[in-house]
Amino acid sequence: MNIVELTHVEKAYGKDQGRVVALHKLSLHVQPGEFACVWGASGSGKSTLLNLVGLLDRADLGTVRIDGTDYATLGETAAAQFRNATIGFVFQGFNLVPVLSALENVMLPLQIAGVPAAEGKARALRMLADVGLEQQARKLPDEMSGGQRQRVAIARALVNDPKLVLADEPTANLDSVTSESVIGLMRRLNEEKGVTFVFSTHDARLLGYASRRLELSDGRIVTDTRNASERAA
């Protein structure tokens, strides 16, 4: 079964003369375990696409099915619960809570899911160790580098064992060396944990890390290439 199944999805913003069609009857299937990169110029529709896949916005037309569930069948409360249980998010601005330590930030999704505090702390510490930050657990976000903050955000996105992680331009605020190490970390977690990743970038240097490259142009997927090893699998 596909983890992501978009069929003839259309999304527009604005009205009348100001109407902009951001996605044109776009279809996309992503299988479990893929490490897919959506790339393309500014305004090509990357954020719109990730917002639809993340159930953060609804399509005007077409169907969005995530892990077998059709978004159209979920009300807002059910959608929020489904999203919390199934999808982890990484944002370009890191979106950490500034007054909470790295550890407390990573514990947050577990608290929301009702995991007891002691178990949540142990799981968050293991996840921080997984991203190489066990020594930074007590630090506040502004005591860490951009790359370290994004590692905390990745730990937070993965701590609840989501099936799917979405990252919209996760390296936009990082230098090129740090960007490669952050994407390399995501790729390692994808391989070790089998979590499906879909991330967006406009940085062509990061394409080599992806198992699949989806090029967007004016709201359409214009190329879709998989690595040879993935095709054989």
Ligand SMILES: Nc1ncnc2c1ncn2[C@@H]1O[C@H](COP(=O)(O)OP(=O)(O)OP(=O)(O)O)[C@@H](O)[C@H]1O
């Ligand atoms: N809230 C909005 N209101 C009006 N138009 C929007 C809105 N959000 C996006 N658009 C338009 O939809 C199109 C796709 O935008 P989107 O943000 O998805 O592209 P993107 O590839 O993510 O761009 P970037 O790389 O600059 O973030 C663009 O033409 C954009 O101007």
